[in-house]
Amino acid sequence: MSAVIASLTLPFGQVFERGFRGPLIKGVLGAVLTLGALIVLAGWGVEALAGGTGWLATAAGVLGGVAGLFAAFWLFVPFALAIAGLFLDETAEAVERRHYPGLPQARGASLAAQGVFNVTLALKVLALNLVLLPVALLLPLIGAAMLWLVAAVSLGHGLFEGVAQRRMGVAQARLLRKRREFSVLAVGGVMALLALLPFANLLVPVLGTAAMTHLLHRGADGPVA
Numbered sequence: 001m002s003a004v005i006a007s008l009t010l011p012f013g014q015v016f017e018r019g020f021r022g023p024l025i026k027g028v029l030g031a032v033l034t035l036g037a038l039i040v041l042a043g044w045g046v047e048a049l050a051g052g053t054g055w056l057a058t059a060a061g062v063l064g065g066v067a068g069l070f071a072a073f074w075l076f077v078p079f080a081l082a083i084a085g086l087f088l089d090e091t092a093e094a095v096e097r098r099h100y101p102g103l104p105q106a107r108g109a110s111l112a113a114q115g116v117f118n119v120t121l122a123l124k125v126l127a128l129n130l131v132l133l134p135v136a137l138l139l140p141l142i143g144a145a146m147l148w149l150v151a152a153v154s155l156g157h158g159l160f161e162g163v164a165q166r167r168m169g170v171a172q173a174r175l176l177r178k179r180r181e182f183s184v185l186a187v188g189g190v191m192a193l194l195a196l197l198p199f200a201n202l203l204v205p206v207l208g209t210a211a212m213t214h215l216l217h218r219g220a221d222g223p224v225a
Contacts, residue, residue: 011210027206085118156188
């Protein structure tokens, strides 16, 4: 549990460091653009479906707007994983340089293998979220719980394996993640909660990557070379 707590708290101590500030700003900008695009698309869809005039159309528009906003946040997680993949190496390197300076240069899975993993995972999570979206809109409380669960697993698995692949093969990263499943899901669960909160969700791609980098190097067997 100490490794989980350290992994969640240490990234905040680097927020103002030059090496960490760069990917954080770029990650936040990417998240802002992505979430903004999702909200615009959701609003366009609501407007296209609502139509008509009068109070009934207005009420439908308001409810549709709320549903559209909910849908935008619902679909943000897979895009957050994609954004994290863009700045993963830069973020992890900043964390390792500051906290684990004795590590050798990262030589893990190829960039192609990492790219395939990131894209495949993001598409799988997006497809799952789209399938569950109608249930979430009809049953908001159950939908919020499902959103958190899906986000916790996808962010936990995706971010940890993504970071681990910098220093080992794809199969090895998956085995290591399974050995540390409790810790990975604990950190993923906290990141999933942040992903549900406006503004805080913008920090998830980079802070989540940093947290998983710490978790990778704080196992019982010490830093992963």
